[in-house]
Ligand SMILES: Nc1ncnc2c1ncn2[C@@H]1O[C@H](COP(=O)(O)OP(=O)(O)O)[C@@H](O)[C@H]1O
């Protein structure tokens with residue numbers, strides 16, 4: 045622990061934002077280390093987009109502080125946003141222009157872009173062979189990667205992508221993953237990628253922050269999350285869900301969550317599954333299924349209280 049905020053690309057402290065009576069951010073504390081891909085995870089409605097909009101200066105938080113690239117960030121500081129590239133909704137392009145020409149048009153509206161930059165970005169995003177083709181013929185994944193190329197035109201230190209994998213097929217996600225990996229490996233850049241689908245992020249992110257109802261529920265390296273937490277899933281009959289949950293709730297730190305289909309997930313080391321089963325059996329509840337694992341999806345569900353919270 046150096047205590048230096050320079051180690052972080054993004055920090056938020058006590059960030060709050062309400063829309064009328066809806067509290068979107070409820071005292072959010074984030075710390076995104078520099079030079080990593082940070083998976084910003086949470087179920088729909090958790091507050092991810094609201095956080096990103098605050099970081100980009102598109103909306104103003106009601107309370108709390110933010111730091112960008114080691115310095116406090118305030119509304120008076122908008123020039124600093126040139127350090128940040130963002131993709132917050134599906135990008136719109138001129139469909140009848142090529143990808144390369146779209147980037148030229150976007151580049152012409154901002155600070156001067158170095159010669160060769162556009163071709164380098166097309167290559168980085170694996171679009172070099174299609175850069176001359178009309179965008180109308182691009183797949184969704186190609187459009188997303190062209191959007192990321194556009195966000196990188198000014199060579200920002202921080203790239204923020206809000207649900208970039210939304211709607212992509214597995215091949216599209218794979219391409220996106222490769223492109224983002226190249227970006228952090230070739231440069232000292234930090235990428236924040238939000239998602240509500242954990243497996244999307246699982247193979248991509250170095251560090252994850254999981255939020256739920258506007259609050260941070262876990263932050264750390266994926267390795268650490270997997271080593272310190274495990275999950276045990278137990279299947280019981282519908283009538284047994286409530287009594288089983290009551291028993292499981294007495295196990296330390298278990299925090300049982302029922303999925304509505306007879307499965308209950310608890311936080312517990314896989315090697316304690318036998319104890320879990322015994323505790324249920326002693327109460328006359330015999331599980332019809334039992335799964336263990338350091339399965340991030342199960343951990344995610346137990347941290348955030350269900351798949352559709
Ligand atoms: N413009 C808005 N007006 C009213 N409520 C909003 C608005 N934007 C978001 N919300 C609410 O704030 C909460 C957080 O939303 P959001 O930040 O979009 O979450 P996420 O991106 O994680 O799905 C949700 O309850 C959502 O309904």
Ligand SMILES: [Mg+2]
Pocket residue numbers: 092093094206207
């Ligand atoms: Mg969102």
